[in-house]
Amino acid sequence: MPPVSIYCSPERYVQGAGATAALGEQMALLKMRGPVLIVAERGREFVPRDEWAATLGPAGYEFFFHGFNGECSQQEIDAIAAQIKARACGAVVGSGGGKTIDAARAAAYLAGAEFVSMPTAASCDAPCSALSVVYTESGAFSKYMRYPRHPTLVVVDTAVVARGPKRLLVAGLGDALATWYEARTVAEARADNFFGGKPTVTGTGLALLCRDILVADGAEAAAAMDTHSVTPALERVVEANTLLSGLGFESGGLCVAHACHNGLTCLEATHRYLHGEKVAFGLCTQMVLEGRPREETDTVLTFCEKVGLPTTLAEVGVDSGDADAVMQVAERTCQKGETSHNEPFEVTARMVADAIAAADRLGTLHRDKAWP
Template sequence: MQTAPHQPSFYWETTTTTTTTPPWQVEGIVETIKRLGCKTVIGSGGGKAIDTARAAAHLAGLEFVSCPTSASSDAPCSALCVVYTPDGKFDHYMLLPRHPTLVLVDTAVIARSPKRTLVAGLGDALATWYEARTVAEARSLNFFGGAPSITGTALARLCRDVLLADGAEAVAALEAKSVTPALERVVEASRGAGSFSRPRANTLLSGLGFESGGLCVAHACHNGG
């Protein structure tokens, strides 16, 4: 790949992992990162690909950029990785000391993603408010063991409001492979972070809401807790 003199050069190397990404495979990726002298790790793709890159960046002590290609959950902006068993079942969360340096979402890419991924993201993001509300009413603790913040709970509710207002139109836009204001707002609500100027729900609002507000029945049922 050729670049202009004033542009940074990029080099990549392909490695193969399984969908469950056991710890020893992440360690192998860390060795590759160090051997290549990487300065930043960019995770692009779905949840498992991003979590693999996120874990590797953490273990290598490098900045991490999250670049999801579907709006299927609010995890890309979070400070955690999901670890699975060899047969693909949820095992535990790996909690990290910091969030991604940047979450970069191209809604033109999201608009070409499978419909089921956006619908999954809508469900994940919609649960954020109901879980956060339950945690607050029970005077329980949030995801990191602290009291739910007023701001986090309010963002979780705003996430729900955006999804109810724009969710159906966003799905229609994705079916037409078209980027619309409704799709952009819903993607932000479900996805988690980045540079946005208006409330968008599937990413930013839900991501901030679940970490600050807390998790409850929806995640417990899925995770077997």
């Protein structure tokens, strides 16, 4: 392939308080086939059965449920794919967090069904993407699965998002904040995005818009979650966390922040922390590794502190005194094929380990207002 620039996106994006009610109509408009398999976390359905019936019924869709087991592992993906085939479903709706959506999307692809993404939290940039992050049964990063097509439809009901835990939205802020800093590096390095093409100005530009919305509205949106209120600031941040971050990371590309996240997942102790929380610390590491100006690193650290994102190793479950653990993370960050190699310079495990340790120290000093 010649060095072309590539930009991709879902076919249709629908967002608003009560957007679940628009699902059936939107699916029919896109001429999606039924029956529909709804994949939702077992015992934690965010949308009650009668709401599904009220939107899918009038549009003529028969539907079934699959209770997601909590981990986007190959075994769970295969179990969902078997259900899709057994019921001859034409469409799959993934309703839940990033892992639920990733597992449902992988299964839909394997079974040849169309996919509808319905995130119940603005916790990560999975919903709009054309890839799944697959983990082992015990929760360690295993691989990326990439698909030729994006979700046909993405429906984000902000009333459902606002009912959820604040921590999920805040984690989404961490994932979305990294988008611009990673996309900028990829553009500077003229490295490839997720589609094996060069970033378009559109993809990189959307990543910048995402960062600007977060800096302007992130803290206000996080505060709205305290009272489970849907406000214009929350709407803008949900869109930034879900749509802009999703488009920005895929079309703009990833580098050290996400590679460091993948590195952190090799330590069992980090598994109770969310994707975006680990990405936030990964971003702090990236800022140090790239030697960015103080003002920029200050913007990142100040934002993280304001909304409650980790800026130290301890805040993602790692003992900063454990040099072996830090080196293990650094080695995993630099594994062959990792996005850490999208930097415009060679990245070694030693450099990453030093950046992790320095970022951890900087995070502590900044929080204590003792940054020299």
